[in-house]
Structure formats: C-alpha cells, structure tokens
Amino acid sequence: MNITIFKKVYTINSLETILYDEKLVIQEVLKHICEKKIKKVVIEQPVVLDETKDSLYSIVFLRELTSLGLIIDWKTENNNYNFGKIYHIFPPKLIINDHHQELENWKTSYCYGLLHYRKGPDFILIEDKRSGSFKLNYNIGDMILLEIIKNDVLFNKNHKLEKKEKAAVQLLFDHNLILKHGDYYVFLPYRLR
Known part of the structure; x- marks a missing residue:
C-alpha cells in the first residue's frame, strides 16, 4: 500500500490497494486518518466508478471520508455512470471525459450533510x-x-x-x-x- 502523510494530507496512490481487503482495511484507514487528525485525503489514481462490487467499496470509502468532513482530492472518469445518486459525496476534482458538465452539476449540488x-x-x-x-x-x-x-x-x-x-x-x-x-x-x- 502506497500511503504518504505530509502536513495533515493523506495520500493514497490507488484505492485498489486498500479496497481488496474490503471493510476491515477501510475501517483501519479511517481510524488512522482520525487519529492523525488528517484534513485532506488525496487519491492519486482515478477512482473507477461503474456497476461493479469493487466500485461500491470505493463509494463506501468516499462516503466515509465525506462523513468526516474531509477535503478529498480525487478524480474519476465518465463511463456513463449515474453520478447523480452519489452527489452527497464530496465531488471529485476532475471527471475525465466529462462531456455533459457532470462535475459542474455535482459541485453545484453538493453540500455537507446532503x-x-x-x-x-x-x-x-x-x-x-x-x-x-x-x-x-x-x-x-x-x-x-x-x-x-x-x-x-x-x-x-x-x-x-x-x-x-x-x-x-x-x-x-x-x-x-x-x-x-x-x-x-x-x-x-x-x-x-
């Protein structure tokens, strides 16, 4: 797992490194983030959002980071995924191939506690x-x-x-x-x- 902590920023190379062990590892990472009083999480690789089980684990992780009120620096790709169902999660910094202004809609719709x-x-x-x-x-x-x-x-x-x-x-x-x-x-x- 490639994770770096610098000045209250928690950097993860790819969600795949933590999601394969599913809920247990997600909870350990969240506990670590809370203990270190992390303010921002950076996920370097694009988060894959599609209709798979692995994608749901990514959404659970992003949901839990959002619940902590953290800034999440992440990106994803538009593969015709229905992002509207997850507008309550902190929006990505970038949606690759965003032809329908999905990111702007997400940013406009998002507020903590939605x-x-x-x-x-x-x-x-x-x-x-x-x-x-x-x-x-x-x-x-x-x-x-x-x-x-x-x-x-x-x-x-x-x-x-x-x-x-x-x-x-x-x-x-x-x-x-x-x-x-x-x-x-x-x-x-x-x-x-």
Missing part, C-alpha cells in the same frame, strides 16, 4: 436534502431495518435474507437510500459526525 443519518437509542434519523426544493426525514425504529443499516456492509441480493429483510431492503431501495450495482447493494447515507 444525505446523512444520526443514531439515537434504538432508532436512526435520516435526512435527505438531495431534491433541493424540500427535505425528507425518515425516522427508522424497525429492528430489521436498523440491523441492515448497522451492519453497513455490501450484501448480495442472493444473500440469505429472510422475507422481512428482503422487504426492508426493497423499502430502502424504493426511497433511494440504497445503491445497487449488479447483485450488490450498499446503504447510501453517511453518519453525521
């Missing part, structure tokens, strides 16, 4: 301001939904979910709170810290 949640005792409150004209609040106290959100892992639609869990996942998906890539899903809102 789609986030807060934890309470036995509930979470999700605030969704992505529409721009109004705010949606979801107060979730259902134990099945809470368990899915608490685990905050990628899960495959073929994963052995009970009927009630499948219905809960579908409910979150219907409200655009879950992102789907192929057979894999991940919870979109980040925890406000």
Whole structure:
C-alpha cells in the first residue's frame, strides 16, 4: 500500500490497494486518518466508478471520508455512470471525459450533510436534502431495518435474507437510500459526525 502523510494530507496512490481487503482495511484507514487528525485525503489514481462490487467499496470509502468532513482530492472518469445518486459525496476534482458538465452539476449540488443519518437509542434519523426544493426525514425504529443499516456492509441480493429483510431492503431501495450495482447493494447515507 502506497500511503504518504505530509502536513495533515493523506495520500493514497490507488484505492485498489486498500479496497481488496474490503471493510476491515477501510475501517483501519479511517481510524488512522482520525487519529492523525488528517484534513485532506488525496487519491492519486482515478477512482473507477461503474456497476461493479469493487466500485461500491470505493463509494463506501468516499462516503466515509465525506462523513468526516474531509477535503478529498480525487478524480474519476465518465463511463456513463449515474453520478447523480452519489452527489452527497464530496465531488471529485476532475471527471475525465466529462462531456455533459457532470462535475459542474455535482459541485453545484453538493453540500455537507446532503444525505446523512444520526443514531439515537434504538432508532436512526435520516435526512435527505438531495431534491433541493424540500427535505425528507425518515425516522427508522424497525429492528430489521436498523440491523441492515448497522451492519453497513455490501450484501448480495442472493444473500440469505429472510422475507422481512428482503422487504426492508426493497423499502430502502424504493426511497433511494440504497445503491445497487449488479447483485450488490450498499446503504447510501453517511453518519453525521
């Protein structure tokens, strides 16, 4: 893993170096960033955003960096990906082959806390301001939904979910709170810290 820390800037050569070990390594990197009081993260190689499981891990990592309120210096390429679903994540510095002013739309739409949640005792409150004209609040106290959100892992639609869990996942998906890539899903809102 090629990581450099200089003057409160955390530089990562490529997300691939940390994403293959998935959630455990992501959490270790985030812990390290917090302990060192890092203010900016630089990802040197373009982050691949497509309809794959690996792309979801990249989104989880960027989501978690955003939740910390960090400046993220990253870039990606426009491969006809639907960036609109992740406008709540800190926008990239560059979108290679940006023919549709996607970056400008993203920068204009982004603000910290656009789609986030807060934890309470036995509930979470999700605030969704992505529409721009109004705010949606979801107060979730259902134990099945809470368990899915608490685990905050990628899960495959073929994963052995009970009927009630499948219905809960579908409910979150219907409200655009879950992102789907192929057979894999991940919870979109980040925890406000």
